Amino acid sequence: MAPSRLVMKFGGTSVADVARIGAAATRVKREVDAGKQVAVVVSAMAGATNRLVEWTSAVSPLHDAREYDVVVASGEQVTAGLMALALQALGVNARSWLGWQIPIRTDDVHGKARIVAIDTDLLGERMAQGQVPVVAGFQGQGSDNRITTLGRGGSDTSAVALAAALHADRCDIFTDVDGVYTSDPRVVAKARKLDKITYEEMLEMASLGAKVLQTRSVEMAMKHRVRLQVLSSFEDKPGTLVVGEDEIVEQEMVSGIAYNRDEAKITLTRVPDRPGVAAAIFGPLADASINVDMIVQNVSEDGSTTDMTFTVAKSDLARSVRLLEDLRATLGYRALVPDPNVVKVSVIGVGMRSHAGVAQRMFSALAEKGINIQVISTSEIKVSVLIAEEYTELAVRSLHTVYGLDAD
Ligand code: ASP
Ligand code: MG
Numbered sequence: 279m280a281p282s283r284l285v286m287k288f289g290g291t292s293v294a295d296v297a298r299i300g301a302a303a304t305r306v307k308r309e310v311d312a313g314k315q316v317a318v319v320v321s322a323m324a325g326a327t328n329r330l331v332e333w334t335s336a337v338s339p340l341h342d343a344r345e346y347d348v349v350v351a352s353g354e355q356v357t358a359g360l361m362a363l364a365l366q367a368l369g370v371n372a373r374s375w376l377g378w379q380i381p382i383r384t385d386d387v388h389g390k391a392r393i394v395a396i397d398t399d400l401l402g403e404r405m406a407q408g409q410v411p412v413v414a415g416f417q418g419q420g421s422d423n424r425i426t427t428l429g430r431g432g433s434d435t436s437a438v439a440l441a442a443a444l445h446a447d448r449c450d451i452f453t454d455v456d457g458v459y460t461s462d463p464r465v466v467a468k469a470r471k472l473d474k475i476t477y478e479e480m481l482e483m484a485s486l487g488a489k490v491l492q493t494r495s496v497e498m499a500m501k502h503r504v505r506l507q508v509l510s511s512f513e514d515k516p517g518t519l520v521v522g523e524d525e526i527v528e529q530e531m532v533s534g535i536a537y538n539r540d541e542a543k544i545t546l547t548r549v550p551d552r553p554g555v556a557a558a559i560f561g562p563l564a565d566a567s568i569n570v571d572m573i574v575q576n577v578s579e580d581g582s583t584t585d586m587t588f589t590v591a592k593s594d595l596a597r598s599v600r601l602l603e604d605l606r607a608t609l610g611y612r613a614l615v616p617d618p619n620v621v622k623v624s625v626i627g628v629g630m631r632s633h634a635g636v637a638q639r640m641f642s643a644l645a646e647k648g649i650n651i652q653v654i655s656t657s658e659i660k661v662s663v664l665i666a667e668e669y670t671e672l673a674v675r676s677l678h679t680v681y682g683l684d685a686d
Contacts, residue, residue: 283315283405283446287415287437290324291454292511293357296364302452302511303364306410310370315405317444318372318412319437320361322353327416327430343388347417347427351377354414354433362412372410375401377417378425382436384418390429391418392494393436396443405444413440434495442502449504451491452511457518458483458490460683461535465674468684472533474519474526479533480506482626482660496520523628531636532627532681535674539667541571541622542595543652546602548583548612558609559586559602566601568594572622572655572664586611587653589664592618620652621670624662625677637661643680649673 286309288302309316322330330350334341358374365372377384380401384391401411415433420426428435434451441449457471458480475483477500484493490508499506499520509517523529549555560570573588590598599616602609630636637654640661644651649672653664665673678684 281313281315283317283444284309285317285319285437285441285444285446285449287319287433287449287451288321288357288361288511289433289451289453290321290326292452293320293322293361294324296360298511299357299360299364300367303361303368303370305452305511306365307368307370310410316410317401317405317440317446318361318365318410319415319433319440320354320357320412321415321433322357326353326356344424347388347425351414351417351425351427354416358412358414365410365412370410371408372412373404374412374414376414377436378419378423380413382413382418382439384420384426384428386420386422386426388420388424388426390432391420391426393418393428393439396439398440398443402444429492429494431489431492432494434492435498438495438498438502438504438506441504442498447505448507449499450507450509450517452509453490454510454512455490455508456510456513456515457508458520458534460533461674461678462537465537465671466535466678468675468678470683470685472518473516474521475533476523476526476628477520478523478628478659479626480520482624482657483534483536491520529629530627530682531629531633532625532683533629534626535677535681535683536624536626537670537674538622538624539670540592541589541620541664542592542598543587543589543617543620543664544595544598544602545585545587545615545617546609546611546613547585547615548578549586550610551577551582551584555584555586555609558605560588562601562605563590563598566597568598568601572653572662574653583612589620589622589653619667620664621667621673622662622664623670623673623677624660625681626660628659630659630661639680640677643676644673647672647676 362372362374383395415436459469461469463469506520571589576585649669651663
Protein backbone atom coordinates (compact mmCIF):
# COMPACT_ATOMS: atom_id res chain seq x y z
CA MET A 279 0.00 0.00 0.00
CA ALA A 280 1.25 3.48 -0.81
CA PRO A 281 2.10 5.51 2.31
CA SER A 282 -0.59 8.00 3.19
CA ARG A 283 0.00 11.58 2.26
CA LEU A 284 -0.92 14.54 4.38
CA VAL A 285 -0.77 18.28 3.77
CA MET A 286 -0.48 20.28 6.99
CA LYS A 287 -1.17 23.99 6.75
CA PHE A 288 -0.35 26.37 9.58
CA GLY A 289 -2.07 29.76 9.68
CA GLY A 290 -0.65 33.03 10.95
CA THR A 291 -1.44 32.54 14.62
CA SER A 292 0.04 29.04 14.51
CA VAL A 293 3.39 30.44 13.36
CA ALA A 294 3.12 33.77 15.20
CA ASP A 295 6.50 33.44 16.87
CA VAL A 296 9.50 31.17 17.04
CA ALA A 297 8.08 29.10 19.90
CA ARG A 298 4.89 28.38 17.98
CA ILE A 299 6.82 27.46 14.88
CA GLY A 300 8.67 24.96 17.05
CA ALA A 301 5.40 23.55 18.37
CA ALA A 302 4.02 23.23 14.85
CA ALA A 303 7.21 21.46 13.76
CA THR A 304 6.71 18.96 16.59
CA ARG A 305 3.26 18.12 15.24
CA VAL A 306 4.70 17.62 11.79
CA LYS A 307 7.40 15.36 13.16
CA ARG A 308 4.76 13.21 14.84
CA GLU A 309 3.07 12.52 11.50
CA VAL A 310 6.40 11.85 9.82
CA ASP A 311 7.32 9.42 12.60
CA ALA A 312 3.98 7.68 12.06
CA GLY A 313 5.14 6.90 8.52
CA LYS A 314 3.20 9.54 6.61
CA GLN A 315 4.49 11.55 3.69
CA VAL A 316 3.91 15.13 4.78
CA ALA A 317 3.97 18.44 2.94
CA VAL A 318 3.69 21.61 5.02
CA VAL A 319 2.20 24.92 3.90
CA VAL A 320 2.74 28.04 5.98
CA SER A 321 1.18 31.48 6.26
CA ALA A 322 3.08 34.57 7.28
CA MET A 323 3.42 35.26 11.02
CA ALA A 324 0.23 36.78 12.40
CA GLY A 325 0.13 40.50 11.58
CA ALA A 326 3.05 40.34 9.16
CA THR A 327 0.98 40.57 5.99
CA ASN A 328 -1.05 43.50 7.34
CA ARG A 329 2.17 45.33 8.06
CA LEU A 330 3.47 44.65 4.55
CA VAL A 331 0.20 45.88 3.04
CA GLU A 332 0.43 49.05 5.13
CA TRP A 333 3.96 49.73 3.97
CA THR A 334 2.91 49.27 0.38
CA SER A 335 0.03 51.71 0.74
CA ALA A 336 2.19 54.20 2.62
CA VAL A 337 4.75 54.33 -0.16
CA SER A 338 2.22 54.30 -2.96
CA PRO A 339 -1.53 54.50 -2.37
CA LEU A 340 -2.29 53.45 -5.93
CA HIS A 341 0.37 50.81 -5.93
CA ASP A 342 1.51 48.79 -8.91
CA ALA A 343 -0.03 45.37 -8.26
CA ARG A 344 3.09 43.50 -9.36
CA GLU A 345 5.23 45.23 -6.76
CA TYR A 346 2.49 44.85 -4.14
CA ASP A 347 2.80 41.11 -4.66
CA VAL A 348 6.58 41.19 -4.35
CA VAL A 349 6.23 42.90 -0.97
CA VAL A 350 3.29 41.03 0.56
CA ALA A 351 4.47 37.58 -0.54
CA SER A 352 7.61 38.01 1.54
CA GLY A 353 5.96 37.13 4.87
CA GLU A 354 5.54 33.51 3.82
CA GLN A 355 9.16 33.27 2.70
CA VAL A 356 10.25 33.99 6.26
CA THR A 357 8.03 31.36 7.86
CA ALA A 358 8.83 28.72 5.23
CA GLY A 359 12.54 29.06 6.01
CA LEU A 360 12.01 29.13 9.76
CA MET A 361 9.73 26.09 9.67
CA ALA A 362 12.26 24.14 7.60
CA LEU A 363 14.93 25.05 10.16
CA ALA A 364 12.69 24.09 13.07
CA LEU A 365 12.03 20.71 11.47
CA GLN A 366 15.70 20.15 10.81
CA ALA A 367 16.41 20.99 14.44
CA LEU A 368 14.10 18.09 15.36
CA GLY A 369 15.96 15.79 13.03
CA VAL A 370 13.36 15.90 10.25
CA ASN A 371 14.67 16.15 6.71
CA ALA A 372 12.96 19.32 5.47
CA ARG A 373 13.37 21.89 2.71
CA SER A 374 11.58 25.17 2.00
CA TRP A 375 9.93 25.93 -1.33
CA LEU A 376 8.77 29.29 -2.66
CA GLY A 377 5.95 29.42 -5.17
CA TRP A 378 8.22 29.92 -8.17
CA GLN A 379 10.53 27.10 -7.20
CA ILE A 380 7.86 24.41 -7.46
CA PRO A 381 6.38 26.12 -9.50
CA ILE A 382 2.82 26.96 -8.51
CA ARG A 383 1.55 28.57 -11.68
CA THR A 384 -1.16 31.18 -11.50
CA ASP A 385 -2.90 33.60 -13.82
CA ASP A 386 -1.68 37.18 -13.96
CA VAL A 387 -4.31 38.82 -11.78
CA HIS A 388 -1.87 40.25 -9.28
CA GLY A 389 -3.23 40.56 -5.76
CA LYS A 390 -5.85 37.86 -6.26
CA ALA A 391 -4.39 35.39 -8.69
CA ARG A 392 -5.87 31.95 -9.29
CA ILE A 393 -3.79 28.82 -9.34
CA VAL A 394 -3.81 27.18 -12.76
CA ALA A 395 -1.33 24.34 -12.27
CA ILE A 396 1.10 22.89 -9.77
CA ASP A 397 4.03 20.86 -10.92
CA THR A 398 4.42 18.14 -8.30
CA ASP A 399 7.22 16.14 -9.94
CA LEU A 400 10.00 17.52 -7.80
CA LEU A 401 8.01 17.64 -4.59
CA GLY A 402 6.71 14.12 -5.07
CA GLU A 403 10.22 12.82 -5.68
CA ARG A 404 11.53 14.47 -2.53
CA MET A 405 8.62 13.25 -0.47
CA ALA A 406 9.16 9.72 -1.66
CA GLN A 407 12.76 10.08 -0.44
CA GLY A 408 11.50 11.06 2.99
CA GLN A 409 11.90 14.81 2.75
CA VAL A 410 9.26 17.21 4.02
CA PRO A 411 8.65 20.13 1.67
CA VAL A 412 7.71 23.34 3.46
CA VAL A 413 5.83 25.44 0.97
CA ALA A 414 5.29 29.19 1.26
CA GLY A 415 1.52 29.68 1.03
CA PHE A 416 -0.30 32.58 -0.60
CA GLN A 417 2.15 32.93 -3.49
CA GLY A 418 2.64 31.68 -7.01
CA GLN A 419 4.21 32.56 -10.30
CA GLY A 420 2.33 34.33 -13.08
CA SER A 421 2.76 33.60 -16.78
CA ASP A 422 5.17 36.55 -16.94
CA ASN A 423 7.24 34.69 -14.29
CA ARG A 424 6.57 37.38 -11.73
CA ILE A 425 5.47 36.63 -8.15
CA THR A 426 1.72 36.64 -7.65
CA THR A 427 -0.41 36.38 -4.50
CA LEU A 428 -3.74 34.66 -4.12
CA GLY A 429 -5.76 37.23 -2.15
CA ARG A 430 -5.95 37.60 1.62
CA GLY A 431 -6.27 34.30 3.39
CA GLY A 432 -4.90 32.63 0.28
CA SER A 433 -2.61 30.15 1.93
CA ASP A 434 -5.66 27.99 2.65
CA THR A 435 -6.08 27.77 -1.09
CA SER A 436 -2.38 27.03 -1.57
CA ALA A 437 -2.74 24.11 0.83
CA VAL A 438 -5.86 22.66 -0.77
CA ALA A 439 -4.43 23.04 -4.26
CA LEU A 440 -1.27 21.29 -3.18
CA ALA A 441 -3.27 18.51 -1.51
CA ALA A 442 -5.24 18.03 -4.73
CA ALA A 443 -2.12 17.99 -6.89
CA LEU A 444 -0.33 15.56 -4.56
CA HIS A 445 -3.45 13.37 -4.22
CA ALA A 446 -3.13 13.72 -0.47
CA ASP A 447 -5.46 11.72 1.74
CA ARG A 448 -6.29 14.82 3.75
CA CYS A 449 -5.44 18.48 4.14
CA ASP A 450 -5.26 19.66 7.75
CA ILE A 451 -5.72 23.37 8.32
CA PHE A 452 -4.27 24.36 11.69
CA THR A 453 -5.69 27.56 13.05
CA ASP A 454 -6.60 29.32 16.30
CA VAL A 455 -10.09 27.84 16.57
CA ASP A 456 -10.74 24.17 17.15
CA GLY A 457 -13.17 23.69 14.30
CA VAL A 458 -16.29 24.90 12.58
CA TYR A 459 -19.17 25.80 14.85
CA THR A 460 -22.94 25.72 14.43
CA SER A 461 -22.78 29.49 14.80
CA ASP A 462 -20.44 32.26 15.85
CA PRO A 463 -19.46 31.35 19.44
CA ARG A 464 -18.99 35.04 20.25
CA VAL A 465 -22.68 35.54 19.66
CA VAL A 466 -24.12 32.17 20.60
CA ALA A 467 -22.68 30.86 23.85
CA LYS A 468 -24.33 27.50 23.16
CA ALA A 469 -22.74 27.04 19.74
CA ARG A 470 -21.39 23.53 19.20
CA LYS A 471 -18.37 22.35 17.30
CA LEU A 472 -19.36 20.22 14.32
CA ASP A 473 -17.58 16.92 13.79
CA LYS A 474 -18.33 17.03 10.08
CA ILE A 475 -19.76 19.47 7.61
CA THR A 476 -20.29 19.18 3.87
CA TYR A 477 -18.39 21.25 1.32
CA GLU A 478 -21.64 22.91 0.26
CA GLU A 479 -22.49 23.98 3.79
CA MET A 480 -18.96 25.14 4.49
CA LEU A 481 -19.04 27.25 1.35
CA GLU A 482 -22.19 28.95 2.53
CA MET A 483 -20.71 29.50 5.98
CA ALA A 484 -17.45 30.79 4.56
CA SER A 485 -19.07 33.18 2.12
CA LEU A 486 -21.31 34.45 4.91
CA GLY A 487 -18.39 35.63 6.93
CA ALA A 488 -17.57 32.60 9.07
CA LYS A 489 -13.95 33.38 8.27
CA VAL A 490 -12.31 30.07 9.13
CA LEU A 491 -11.32 29.22 5.58
CA GLN A 492 -10.83 31.27 2.45
CA THR A 493 -13.95 30.67 0.34
CA ARG A 494 -11.92 29.78 -2.68
CA SER A 495 -10.14 27.01 -0.81
CA VAL A 496 -13.48 25.37 -0.04
CA GLU A 497 -14.57 25.64 -3.68
CA MET A 498 -11.36 23.98 -4.69
CA ALA A 499 -11.67 21.25 -2.07
CA MET A 500 -15.20 20.51 -3.28
CA LYS A 501 -14.16 20.40 -6.91
CA HIS A 502 -11.22 18.08 -6.31
CA ARG A 503 -12.82 16.17 -3.44
CA VAL A 504 -10.00 17.04 -1.04
CA ARG A 505 -10.90 15.97 2.49
CA LEU A 506 -10.25 18.93 4.75
CA GLN A 507 -9.87 19.15 8.47
CA VAL A 508 -10.00 22.44 10.40
CA LEU A 509 -8.33 22.09 13.79
CA SER A 510 -6.54 24.01 16.49
CA SER A 511 -2.77 24.09 16.63
CA PHE A 512 -2.98 24.79 20.36
CA GLU A 513 -4.95 21.72 21.37
CA ASP A 514 -4.43 18.11 20.64
CA LYS A 515 -7.83 16.94 19.50
CA PRO A 516 -9.71 16.34 16.26
CA GLY A 517 -11.30 19.33 14.58
CA THR A 518 -14.07 19.53 12.01
CA LEU A 519 -13.93 17.47 8.84
CA VAL A 520 -15.13 19.15 5.67
CA VAL A 521 -16.17 16.36 3.34
CA GLY A 522 -18.64 15.17 0.74
CA GLU A 523 -22.24 14.41 1.69
CA ASP A 524 -21.63 10.70 1.27
CA GLU A 525 -19.37 10.74 4.33
CA ILE A 526 -22.06 12.11 6.59
CA VAL A 527 -24.25 9.38 7.91
CA GLU A 528 -26.85 11.20 9.92
CA GLN A 529 -27.63 14.47 8.28
CA GLU A 530 -29.20 17.13 10.49
CA MET A 531 -31.86 19.25 8.89
CA VAL A 532 -29.93 22.42 9.71
CA SER A 533 -26.18 22.52 10.37
CA GLY A 534 -25.59 26.12 11.19
CA ILE A 535 -26.83 29.67 11.60
CA ALA A 536 -24.65 32.32 10.01
CA TYR A 537 -24.91 36.06 9.84
CA ASN A 538 -23.28 38.73 7.76
CA ARG A 539 -23.19 42.35 8.86
CA ASP A 540 -21.48 43.37 5.68
CA GLU A 541 -24.73 44.10 3.89
CA ALA A 542 -26.36 47.41 3.03
CA LYS A 543 -29.84 47.84 1.64
CA ILE A 544 -30.89 50.18 -1.14
CA THR A 545 -34.50 50.81 -2.11
CA LEU A 546 -35.51 52.60 -5.28
CA THR A 547 -39.16 53.63 -4.99
CA ARG A 548 -41.66 53.93 -7.80
CA VAL A 549 -39.49 52.90 -10.67
CA PRO A 550 -41.63 52.94 -13.85
CA ASP A 551 -42.22 49.25 -14.45
CA ARG A 552 -41.37 48.08 -17.93
CA PRO A 553 -39.37 45.24 -19.40
CA GLY A 554 -35.72 45.99 -18.91
CA VAL A 555 -35.81 47.95 -15.64
CA ALA A 556 -33.93 45.28 -13.72
CA ALA A 557 -31.27 45.18 -16.40
CA ALA A 558 -31.07 48.97 -16.41
CA ILE A 559 -30.48 49.05 -12.65
CA PHE A 560 -28.24 46.04 -12.14
CA GLY A 561 -26.28 46.24 -15.38
CA PRO A 562 -24.41 49.42 -14.45
CA LEU A 563 -23.76 48.08 -10.93
CA ALA A 564 -22.27 44.91 -12.38
CA ASP A 565 -20.17 46.98 -14.79
CA ALA A 566 -18.77 48.80 -11.76
CA SER A 567 -17.93 45.38 -10.19
CA ILE A 568 -20.52 45.89 -7.48
CA ASN A 569 -22.01 42.58 -6.38
CA VAL A 570 -25.71 42.60 -5.69
CA ASP A 571 -26.82 39.94 -3.25
CA MET A 572 -30.51 39.85 -2.29
CA ILE A 573 -33.22 41.39 -4.47
CA VAL A 574 -36.96 41.99 -4.02
CA GLN A 575 -39.31 43.73 -6.35
CA ASN A 576 -42.76 44.98 -5.33
CA VAL A 577 -45.05 46.03 -8.12
CA SER A 578 -47.61 48.72 -7.29
CA GLU A 579 -51.29 47.88 -7.38
CA ASP A 580 -51.91 49.39 -10.79
CA GLY A 581 -48.75 47.79 -12.11
CA SER A 582 -47.30 51.05 -13.38
CA THR A 583 -44.38 51.31 -10.95
CA THR A 584 -42.29 49.04 -8.82
CA ASP A 585 -40.19 49.36 -5.69
CA MET A 586 -36.86 47.67 -6.07
CA THR A 587 -34.96 46.68 -2.93
CA PHE A 588 -31.57 45.00 -2.99
CA THR A 589 -28.39 44.63 -0.99
CA VAL A 590 -24.73 45.31 -1.70
CA ALA A 591 -21.62 45.04 0.47
CA LYS A 592 -21.39 47.90 2.97
CA SER A 593 -18.13 49.00 1.41
CA ASP A 594 -19.92 49.38 -1.95
CA LEU A 595 -22.83 51.40 -0.61
CA ALA A 596 -21.49 54.90 -1.24
CA ARG A 597 -20.37 54.00 -4.73
CA SER A 598 -23.71 52.34 -5.54
CA VAL A 599 -25.67 55.35 -4.34
CA ARG A 600 -23.59 57.73 -6.42
CA LEU A 601 -23.92 55.57 -9.49
CA LEU A 602 -27.71 55.23 -9.13
CA GLU A 603 -28.12 58.94 -8.46
CA ASP A 604 -26.33 59.63 -11.71
CA LEU A 605 -28.81 57.32 -13.45
CA ARG A 606 -31.86 58.89 -11.88
CA ALA A 607 -33.08 60.58 -15.06
CA THR A 608 -32.79 57.35 -17.03
CA LEU A 609 -34.33 55.10 -14.38
CA GLY A 610 -37.08 57.55 -13.36
CA TYR A 611 -37.44 56.42 -9.75
CA ARG A 612 -38.96 58.69 -7.11
CA ALA A 613 -36.57 58.18 -4.20
CA LEU A 614 -33.38 56.35 -3.36
CA VAL A 615 -33.30 55.10 0.23
CA PRO A 616 -29.99 53.67 1.48
CA ASP A 617 -29.85 51.73 4.76
CA PRO A 618 -26.56 50.38 6.11
CA ASN A 619 -28.12 49.14 9.38
CA VAL A 620 -29.09 45.68 8.24
CA VAL A 621 -27.80 42.17 8.72
CA LYS A 622 -28.35 39.01 6.76
CA VAL A 623 -29.11 35.95 8.86
CA SER A 624 -29.01 32.53 7.22
CA VAL A 625 -30.04 29.05 8.15
CA ILE A 626 -27.86 26.49 6.37
CA GLY A 627 -28.18 22.75 5.90
CA VAL A 628 -28.06 20.20 3.11
CA GLY A 629 -30.81 18.39 5.05
CA MET A 630 -33.21 21.05 3.76
CA ARG A 631 -33.31 19.31 0.44
CA SER A 632 -35.29 16.50 1.98
CA HIS A 633 -37.20 18.33 4.72
CA ALA A 634 -40.09 20.70 4.15
CA GLY A 635 -40.90 23.57 6.49
CA VAL A 636 -37.42 24.82 7.32
CA ALA A 637 -38.14 28.33 6.06
CA GLN A 638 -41.51 28.44 7.77
CA ARG A 639 -39.95 27.59 11.08
CA MET A 640 -37.49 30.46 10.63
CA PHE A 641 -40.18 32.96 9.77
CA SER A 642 -42.33 32.08 12.76
CA ALA A 643 -39.37 32.10 15.15
CA LEU A 644 -38.50 35.62 14.04
CA ALA A 645 -42.14 36.73 14.19
CA GLU A 646 -42.40 35.47 17.73
CA LYS A 647 -39.53 37.76 18.69
CA GLY A 648 -41.16 40.68 16.88
CA ILE A 649 -38.40 40.85 14.27
CA ASN A 650 -39.47 42.20 10.91
CA ILE A 651 -38.14 40.47 7.80
CA GLN A 652 -37.19 42.94 5.09
CA VAL A 653 -35.94 40.68 2.32
CA ILE A 654 -35.90 36.90 1.88
CA SER A 655 -33.75 34.79 -0.39
CA THR A 656 -33.41 31.04 -0.62
CA SER A 657 -31.24 28.44 -2.25
CA GLU A 658 -31.41 24.68 -2.12
CA ILE A 659 -29.51 24.50 1.16
CA LYS A 660 -30.01 27.97 2.65
CA VAL A 661 -32.70 30.42 3.71
CA SER A 662 -31.56 33.98 4.31
CA VAL A 663 -33.41 36.96 5.68
CA LEU A 664 -32.46 40.59 5.93
CA ILE A 665 -33.38 42.22 9.24
CA ALA A 666 -32.46 45.34 11.22
CA GLU A 667 -28.91 45.04 12.49
CA GLU A 668 -29.90 45.65 16.13
CA TYR A 669 -31.64 42.26 16.19
CA THR A 670 -28.60 40.24 15.08
CA GLU A 671 -27.91 38.53 18.39
CA LEU A 672 -31.54 37.91 19.23
CA ALA A 673 -32.26 36.42 15.83
CA VAL A 674 -29.18 34.22 15.65
CA ARG A 675 -29.65 32.87 19.19
CA SER A 676 -33.36 32.21 18.75
CA LEU A 677 -32.81 30.34 15.50
CA HIS A 678 -29.98 28.34 17.02
CA THR A 679 -32.38 27.14 19.70
CA VAL A 680 -35.33 26.58 17.39
CA TYR A 681 -33.40 24.23 15.12
CA GLY A 682 -32.11 22.24 18.07
CA LEU A 683 -28.49 23.25 17.68
CA ASP A 684 -27.82 24.38 21.26
CA ALA A 685 -25.16 22.47 23.15
CA ASP A 686 -26.52 20.82 26.25
N1 ASP B 1 -0.53 35.83 4.85
C1 ASP B 1 -1.66 35.97 3.96
C2 ASP B 1 -2.74 36.82 4.63
O1 ASP B 1 -2.57 37.24 5.75
C3 ASP B 1 -2.19 34.67 3.49
C4 ASP B 1 -2.72 33.80 4.59
O2 ASP B 1 -2.37 33.92 5.73
O3 ASP B 1 -3.52 32.91 4.28
O4 ASP B 1 -3.72 37.11 4.03
MG1 MG C 1 -6.43 32.36 7.25
